[in-house]
Amino acid sequence: MDIERENHKLEKRLCREVGRAIVDYNMIEEGDRVMVCVSGGKDSYGLLDILLKLQQRAPVNFELIAVNLDQKQPGFPEHVLPEYLGRLGVKFHIENQDTYSIVKRVIPEGKTLCSLCSRLRRGILYRVAGELGATKIALGHHRDDILQTLLLNMFFGAKLKGMPPKLVSDDGKNVVIRPLAYVPEKDLARWAEVRRFPIIPCTLCGSQENLQRKQVGNLLREWDAKFPGRVENMFSALQNAVPSHLMDRSLFPFETLRATGEASDDGDKAFDEEPCAPPAAPSGADGNPSWTRPVIPITAGD
Numbered sequence: 001m002d003i004e005r006e007n008h009k010l011e012k013r014l015c016r017e018v019g020r021a022i023v024d025y026n027m028i029e030e031g032d033r034v035m036v037c038v039s040g041g042k043d044s045y046g047l048l049d050i051l052l053k054l055q056q057r058a059p060v061n062f063e064l065i066a067v068n069l070d071q072k073q074p075g076f077p078e079h080v081l082p083e084y085l086g087r088l089g090v091k092f093h094i095e096n097q098d099t100y101s102i103v104k105r106v107i108p109e110g111k112t113l114c115s116l117c118s119r120l121r122r123g124i125l126y127r128v129a130g131e132l133g134a135t136k137i138a139l140g141h142h143r144d145d146i147l148q149t150l151l152l153n154m155f156f157g158a159k160l161k162g163m164p165p166k167l168v169s170d171d172g173k174n175v176v177i178r179p180l181a182y183v184p185e186k187d188l189a190r191w192a193e194v195r196r197f198p199i200i201p202c203t204l205c206g207s208q209e210n211l212q213r214k215q216v217g218n219l220l221r222e223w224d225a226k227f228p229g230r231v232e233n234m235f236s237a238l239q240n241a242v243p244s245h246l247m248d249r250s251l252f253p254f255e256t257l258r259a260t261g262e263a264s265d266d267g268d269k270a271f272d273e274e275p276c277a278p279p280a281a282p283s284g285a286d287g288n289p290s291w292t293r294p295v296i297p298i299t300a301g302d
C-alpha cells in the first residue's frame with residue numbers, strides 16, 4: 001500500500017477514535033469553548049490538529065482556543081508555537097510565566113522538579129481557562145498514558161485507578177477532557193511525522209525523565225509487540241469493570257449479599273478455574289477486537 005493511502009487511513013482512524021471518545025463521554029457540547037493545551041509535543045499538536053478537523057464536520061458548534069504556557073525554560077524556542085498557530089489560523093494565547101525559576105529556587109539540587117512544576121502549571125492553566133471563558137480544558141493524554149497511569153497506580157499507589165477521559169478539575173471549577181483517550185501513542189507519533197509538527201523537545205528543564213513511567217511504557221510496548229491484542233484488552237478492561245468480582249466494599253454490597261434463588265451468568269462459578277477465555281485473535285479493520293462499537297456521528301465517517 002502506498003504511503004499516501006496509509007496516511008489517509010491513519011487520518012481517518014484518528015478522527016474516528018477521537019470522535020468516538022468525544023461522543024462516548026459527552027466531552028464536547030453545543031456552544032463549548034474548548035481550551036486546548038499545547039505544549040509543543042507530538043501529542044498536543046495531534047490533539048489540536050484532529051480537533052480542528054472534527055470541528056468542521058461535527059454536529060455541534062464549538063470553539064477552540066490553543067493555549068501554551070511558556071514556563072521560561074532555558075532554550076525554549078518561543079517563536080515556534082506562535083508562528084505555527086498563526087499559520088493554522090486558530091485562536092491562541094501564550095501565557096508567559098516563569099515557573100522554571102520558581103522551581104529551581106525552591107527545589108533543592110538533585111531533587112525531582114516535576115511535582116512542583118506540574119502543580120504550578122495546573123494552577124496557571126486553570127486560571128487562564130477562567131480568564132478565557134473556556135468551558136472545557138482539553139489535554140493531549142492518549143491511550144498509552146492512561147494504561148501507564150493505571151499500572152503505576154497499581155504498582156506504587158495501591159489503587160485501581162487510571163486517568164479519566166473527563167473529570168471536573170481538583171479546584172472544582174473546570175471540566176478537563178482527554179479526547180485522545182482511545183488513540184494509541186504510535187498513531188500520534190506517526191501523525192506527527194506525517195504533519196511535520198515543529199516539535200519542541202520536552203527536556204529543556206533539565207529534569208530527569210520519570211523512570212518508572214518509562215519502564216512501564218517499555219513494558220506495554222513489549223507486550224504489544226509480543227502479544228497482539230493484549231494492550232487493547234487491558235484498555236477495554238477499563239471500560240468493563242465488574243465490581244462484584246473485585247474487592248472494593250464501597251462498590252459492591254458484599255456484607256448484605258443473600259442468595260436470590262435465580263441462576264445468573266454473573267454469579268460465582270465456584271469451581272471454574274479458568275477466569276476467562278484466552279484473548280481472541282485481532283480482527284476488524286484496525287486489527288483491534290475491542291474497538292467495534294458504531295462509528296459516531298461527529299466524524300467524517302468512512
Ligand code: SF4
Nearest residue numbers: 113114117118205207
Ligand atoms: S519534565 Fe520539566 S517541564 Fe515537565 S513537569 Fe518535569 S520539571 Fe516540569
